[in-house]
Amino acid sequence: MKVKRIFLLALVLALLCSQTGIVLAEGEQPSAVTDGGDAQTSTDAGTDVDTDTDAEVVVSDDNYIAYEKENGTSAQAKEEVLLQGEETTFKAGDSLEYTVEVPADGLYELTLEFVGRVTANTVVSLQIDGVVPFAEAQRLQFPNGYINKEGSVPDARGNESAPEQILDPDVVVRVARDYTGISTKPYRFALTAGTHTIVVKMTQGEILLKKAAFTAPEVAPTYSEVMNGKTPTFTGKPIVLEGEAAVKKNSRALIPLSNGSSTAVNPADPVKSLLNYIGGTNWQSPGSELTWDFDVEESGYYYLGIQYRQGAVIGGVSYRHLKIDGKTPFKEAEELKFTYDNAWNYWKFQDEDENNYWFYLEAGKHTVTLTVNPGPVAQVYADLQNVVAALGDLYVDITMVVGETVDIYRSYNLFEQIPRFQERLLESANELDRLTDVMSSLQGSKSSQAATLENMAETLRQMYNRPYTAHRYKGSFYTNYTTLSATVMALTNMPLDVDRIYFMGGEDVEAEDKTTWYGDLWFSVRRLAATFSADYNKTGSDSDDADTLVLWVNWGRDQAQTLDSLIRNEFIPKYGIDVSVRVTNATLIQGMLSGDGPDMVLQMGRTDPVNYAMRGALINLEKFADFNEWTKQFVDGACVPYQYRDGTYAIPDSQGFYVQYVRTDLFEEMELEIPKTWEDFVHVTTILQRKNLQASLPYSPSIDGGLYTTLLLQNNLDLFKEDLSGTLMTETPQIQVFEKWTTFYTKYKIPTTMDFYNRFRIGSAPLGVASYSLYNQIKVAAPELEGRWAIAPLPGTLQEDGTINNKVAGSGTACGITKLAKANEDNAWTFLKWWTSANTQAQYSSRLESLLGAVGRSMVANKEALPNLGWDIEALKVLEAQREQIIEMPEVPGSYYVSRGIDQGFWNAVEQSANVTDTMLKWGAIVDREIQRKTDEYKNKYFDN
């Protein structure tokens, strides 16, 4: 009993403590009264943005599914309508206009024949008589063709690495289709007989267009129609195609892969890594396509077998569309079905009664094409997308009533505040239930994906059943929604590994790929033995030759291997300088200490170059004759952070900066304008907050890339004294800017930490500032937002002359040469130049993107590399404009203390409501003392590097 009483007493005490603490905190912080006065006046500044020339174009609100429903009953077209027969160069920004005579009413497909010129895929928008027929027609994708580059060299240990994917020099034929998975067939455009004006406008990419036409949709007969009662038999020799030998692909990501853990894959080697299959998760998005070449010696009937594995999506089924010589042989070939199994299996193309499907192949050259086809999942996916969109709208509505955090004791009466609240809950819940059933029947068992749907439906039901307390479920609504939208994203992912494809006549080759237990055992033993001898940390050559340049990287394996393969295939053959790449966790300091360090370092953190330089570890790059010429490829002043005394000790290899992210759909709805100045930003924030939505401003105390530095720059102020002997943090104008910065978080209550990506996606934070690298993530991972969001330059500061200062503090990494390379410094410089060149940077980024997906795209520092990375033309415009405004901050000995001073000042002001001037005076002095101490320490140390 006593124990219990003490426990209760402690609990009461704890509660009391927290409450008094809270009272204090509230008393000290400025209340959230919005400063409407001066904010309102400034929003009128600059209303008319660059008005587009084709503003009068009508874009249909319907998506393709709705369009298809409306027009699906029309007859399919029989004849082709030629738009363009002559060769022409067509690039982003260009428009082609045609007036064509359509012979008969019908559904047409849009086909382009072209040769890709740049790695960015072609995206066009299509208008028929001034109308974009459905929303997706604004962004019709025509992927480039890719082939393996010849002459890929295995490394010194015989390990093969994937060849580079280069643009197909031949003409590729592409039909406009959906690449998200809502539809299995190409888009079909309904055209009436008569004259029509067609405008094709390119928004991304560059191609040599050979032909454009509205074509008649392909109609495949059924198998029984093709065979017409014949019973084929044939006893020809089997034809074997290696999966990794695929010759044509429509994505750079479709590289040959290596699996060394099973004897079931051909070829198998326990020690070396050999390229032995293709596919995996690189080959999972709808529309992604592989083509193999093969020769048939003997005409006759063949049937198809595939050695495959589908282990990436648990319980999932992958579908493929088979074409032979570019044509669907019969209807059944549209949906080849591969079920889940984590082991390699042998699959035969058979009907339900296990009878083989036969193809007649003439002697001669043929191609076989497999395309990812969402199959029956497409319908589920399309329906789920609608549910997700509806739930997103509902969440924004709820948030507008109850706010970001719910007061569970309040009665919000959501059913009165939100139109059709209960109907909407029930509709979505029922739809989710229906889709759960459909999915379960497709996959044969209840997968984890189905469980996500059920959880969401459960929450919706709870809200429906308890209308007066529905707001209490907002938290679980949000978590379920984020899981659900991630699930929906992955739903049409249909990965498949292909080891071999067989065309067989009489004999079945099934036995050929059968593995035996003793074979597997022996393979495993050899694999184990190999782990003792192979050094996986070195990718390059073994030679300890003094002339070999040693490069240390502590990157992930994918990054290191990509770099290594670039070096072996591009750098070494071209310059004849040997480079050995080592993956290590050790820092440069440890390398220098042991005397066995690297000759060059890449992607050093912002503060490293100066820290190493003042201790004599790096070489002054300015001594190379072409230094000034070379650094012109970077933004002006990009080398400033890497300068110490009179030298420059590193050159940038990546550079990042902030841009603004805006949910244009919500902005339109609320009639808001994209902020141009910080006053606008605050104004919009207060309006959003009135609707219980939020804006995001990332908190970072860094000098590089931090918002405080950016604000200083926009007010034409410096952070450091001109002679770099200390900071100006304690000066009045600087403190005023600091105060302005902290008011975003105090007066305007912008959260200091926020999961911006998810909040932006669901819509509860429709405005925010973030690094431009987030663009790619949203683009790829949130397809439902397509066309509903945009990036814009960072808000600026209004100057006295009425212009807006948009300066931004840059951040990034750099590469340099260590003093250990002294004998080889010219070679090392050649390497650095090669690495920072636009071509290498673009290649590295695109290869990494093909391995890692959108996150692999690097933030290149080389100005010319940026346009080659596949950005949308609209996004690129914003990025290039913002990049012009970058100012880099210098680094000084002891400057790590500056960000600490900023950090201390910030939290004292924001979390403890301290007086900003007092804190800044105190911490500014401490910072200056540290800089002084470090400067004095190295005052008399000079190194002849």
Added chain:
Amino acid sequence: MQRIFGQKKLRDTNENKSFVMLMLPFVALFFLFTVLPVVVSVILSFFSYDMISTPSFIGLDNYLRMFTEDEVFPKALVNTLKFAVVIGPCGFLLSFVLGWFINEFSPRVRNFLSFLFYAPALGGSLVLIWSVMFSGDSFGYLNSILLNTGLTTDPIVWFRNETYNTVILMFIHIWGGMGVSFLANISGLQNVSQELYEAGALDGIRTRWHELWYITLPSMKTILLFSAVMQIQGSFSVGPTITQLAGYPSVNNSVDTLIPHLSDVGTARYEMGYAAALSVFLFAMMALSRVLIGKVLDFLGK
């Protein structure tokens, strides 16, 4: 070690060869990785060394700087002592009392409870659990509870607030550090001979307090010493968890202790000599505390 290598035993070396051989691997490793680094850091503490250029001898400058120039050092020292004084004895007492308490249960319940209390020491994800619990946004558990119950209106960034961070971090350390000495205490309690209690009862012990004071504690002296040393010494070297949760430097250095301070001096400022001096100071402090603990426990047994 004195006894093995000392003068007196040297002639017995031949007879004790097998023992020496058995100890050799440990002694060699202990010397290489514990004794040698201590000696090296003592030497290094008289040098200025930035890890790249050659060290230069500067005499006692590092020590002078510690007590006269370094603004963070006094704060870090006070914080370290604060943590040591609270976490060490609190954790020690708590783990003993808990052990004593749990020892009264039947073996099955005891095993279950022991596991429950030892679990924090097993889970390496101390930081993860608590960073979610005290996350500064409105989705952190504590913030979420406080906001939901209406006790606060805005999320509190717990670790960035001087009012809360010390208490929270002390609690986390007591919770996380209890496991080992708690287990030691339980096994110590079980090793006390039942005969002693019987004899005590016959000799006139009347209450459980008497039993604890006259029988249990004296019989457990070595275990108590072990557990106290583990707890208190451990509490001098708190730091990494604090840095991960509250960052370094924390707001106004409110929870910075010596370990993060010296690793910051070494890695961010490249001042290995000064970092070595700080570590020598910490070493001396810990040695001193070891002597004090021994004294206190000696008193306990009398």
